[in-house]
Amino acid sequence: MSDLLDNKEAATQAVVEWLNKKAKTKSKFYIKDFYKIFPDDKPRMIKKVVNKMVEDGILEFWSSGSTTMYGLKGGGIQHSSEGEN
Amino acid sequence: MAKHETPLLDQLESGPWPSFVSDLKCQAEKRAKNEEGIEFQIPVDVVEDLLGILELSYKHGRTHWKHGGIVGVFGYGGGVIGRYCDQPKNFPGVEAFHTMRVNQPAGKYYKTDYLRTLCDLWDFRGSGVTNMHGSTGDIILLGTTTKQLEEIFWTMTHDMNQDLGGSGSNLRTPSDCLGESRCEYSCYDTNALVHFLTNEYQDELHRPAFPYKFKFKLDGCPNCCVASIARSDMSFIGTWKDDIRIDQDAVNKYVENDPAYPANAGAHKGSKDWGPFDLEKEVLGLCPTKCMKFENKKLFIDNANCTRCMHCINVMPRALKIGKETGCSILCGAKAPILDGAQMGSLLVPFIEVNPDNDYEAITEVIENIWDWWMEEGKNRERLGELIMRQGFQKLLEVTGIDPMPQHVAYPRTNPYIFWKEDEVPGGWERDVDEYRKHHQR
Numbered sequence: 001m002s003d004l005l006d007n008k009e010a011a012t013q014a015v016v017e018w019l020n021k022k023a024k025t026k027s028k029f030y031i032k033d034f035y036k037i038f039p040d041d042k043p044r045m046i047k048k049v050v051n052k053m054v055e056d057g058i059l060e061f062w063s064s065g066s067t068t069m070y071g072l073k074g075g076g077i078q079h080s081s082e083g084e085n
Numbered sequence: 086m087a088k089h090e091t092p093l094l095d096q097l098e099s100g101p102w103p104s105f106v107s108d109l110k111c112q113a114e115k116r117a118k119n120e121e122g123i124e125f126q127i128p129v130d131v132v133e134d135l136l137g138i139l140e141l142s143y144k145h146g147r148t149h150w151k152h153g154g155i156v157g158v159f160g161y162g163g164g165v166i167g168r169y170c171d172q173p174k175n176f177p178g179v180e181a182f183h184t185m186r187v188n189q190p191a192g193k194y195y196k197t198d199y200l201r202t203l204c205d206l207w208d209f210r211g212s213g214v215t216n217m218h219g220s221t222g223d224i225i226l227l228g229t230t231t232k233q234l235e236e237i238f239w240t241m242t243h244d245m246n247q248d249l250g251g252s253g254s255n256l257r258t259p260s261d262c263l264g265e266s267r268c269e270y271s272c273y274d275t276n277a278l279v280h281f282l283t284n285e286y287q288d289e290l291h292r293p294a295f296p297y298k299f300k301f302k303l304d305g306c307p308n309c310c311v312a313s314i315a316r317s318d319m320s321f322i323g324t325w326k327d328d329i330r331i332d333q334d335a336v337n338k339y340v341e342n343d344p345a346y347p348a349n350a351g352a353h354k355g356s357k358d359w360g361p362f363d364l365e366k367e368v369l370g371l372c373p374t375k376c377m378k379f380e381n382k383k384l385f386i387d388n389a390n391c392t393r394c395m396h397c398i399n400v401m402p403r404a405l406k407i408g409k410e411t412g413c414s415i416l417c418g419a420k421a422p423i424l425d426g427a428q429m430g431s432l433l434v435p436f437i438e439v440n441p442d443n444d445y446e447a448i449t450e451v452i453e454n455i456w457d458w459w460m461e462e463g464k465n466r467e468r469l470g471e472l473i474m475r476q477g478f479q480k481l482l483e484v485t486g487i488d489p490m491p492q493h494v495a496y497p498r499t500n501p502y503i504f505w506k507e508d509e510v511p512g513g514w515e516r517d518v519d520e521y522r523k524h525h526q527r
Binding site: 031044047060061062063064065067 | 152153154155157159160162163165166167184252253254255288292293294295296297298457460461463464465466
């Protein structure tokens with residue numbers, strides 16, 4: 001595991017910063033998108049850390065039923081709107 | 086009187102088959118009467134509104150459902166599928182109508198009191214409408230509100246020892262046939278393996294880790310009652326290594342048309358008069374590899390050429406039995422036709438031992454090698470079968486450390502060129518020119 005992924009606070013900060021940077025264009029991300037933040041780590045380890053962030057209330061799942069995505073909690077389009085505010 | 090007029094749905098009831106519309110109407114009426122005095126936690130007219138919105142969809146020729154959302158239970162990335170309707174003013178009962186997937190037990194064995202408790206819970210906190218079972222094998226509970234999800238989950242996990250199933254980019258609930266618990270053809274204990282895989286891969290079931298869905302399905306024998314070969318990313322099909330066991334006396338009883346030895350164990354009796362049993366026509370002539378013969382009242386099977394199609398065993402179950410050295414085959418990559426058409430599983434491991442004493446380590450090693458590759462290389466929403474098509478079956482063999490073998494070949498190659506890799510060629514790409522010149526002039 002890389003030092004970045006191993007350090008919970010630093011990893012969280014890196015994820016939140018990355019998601020905020022993308023927030024203007026996108027609010028939901030595939031698990032693979034998180035691999036870019038931690039290029040030196042194995043997918044399984046990244047998934048564990050990212051799922052912990054969901055448990056901690058920093059991120060939230062969005063699921064279509066067939067695919068699951070991740071986003072910042074409360075961010076982006078919620079179910080009740082379809083981009084029309 | 087019904088809350089909504091449903092002439093188009095009513096017409097569906099006129100067909101010859103059991104109708105889901107009739108079932109829904111029955112459930113709507115049951116909720117309206119509420120003879121059991123249930124304190125419904127979601128609108129009492131949820132099923133009336135469900136019928137109403139379905140009628141509207143038929144009328145408009147378009148759906149009024151939105152699927153997907155943020156709903157779920159704490160810590161789980163699957164098991165709940167958000168459903169909302171886009172006509173909440175007209176149909177408030179189904180404004181939120183979420184689906185819950187409940188992990189069915191191995192072999193789908195239930196006690197009746199379990200089913201009653203589950204249905205009571207669903208009448209109390211949901212619509213009471215179920216789907217037994219969904220394609221994944223789960224018990225599907227159709228229709229509840231967001232507020233009820235955690236309550237239902239708490240009751241299931243604390244009072245019923247029951248977990249949710251998989252959905253989204255997770256491992257889906259593993260599914261199996263009855264296996265050895267009821268079937269003499271089963272080559273391994275499917276129920277034990279499905280139970281083991283469900284427990285072993287809890288994290289993958291509940292916390293999304295994959296590019297897309299991933300399904301395990303287990304069949305005890307090549308009859309493939311679960312159709313795992315067509316419906317799962319990884320299919321485990323029971324098979325055997327040694328010879329089909331033959332009881333020659335029983336074979337002759339079939340040939341003599343002894344009434345205690347009906348073909349196919351009597352499964353086709355009664356539909357019409359099929360005439361006397363004809364071994365040549367019904368068994369030997371239908372063997373796909375023609376590896377059988379019957380001479381001097383003795384049946385011979387050339388087992389080396391048998392493909393374990395099960396036909397002869399199915400026709401004469403009292404005379405022929407599966408071999409004693411049993412295990413399973415693993416096939417990979419089946420999927421439904423979203424991209425590139427539907428695909429059947431490709432044989433990866435012709436025979437693997439199914440050994441609970443070492444926690445099925447031979448099987449879990451194959452699974453985890455495949456997952457590591459797919460998680461690394463799979464594109465978003467790419468099924469394993471599509472990755473195999475994109476990078477090649479050879480790559481799958483490399484990542485699983487399995488040597489190519491004749492059983493992997495579907496048909497002889499049509500291209501005369503072979504592209505070798507450096508490590509596959511003795512000495513690699515480097516060569517000693519002086520050594521070469523000893524044998525070849527300039």
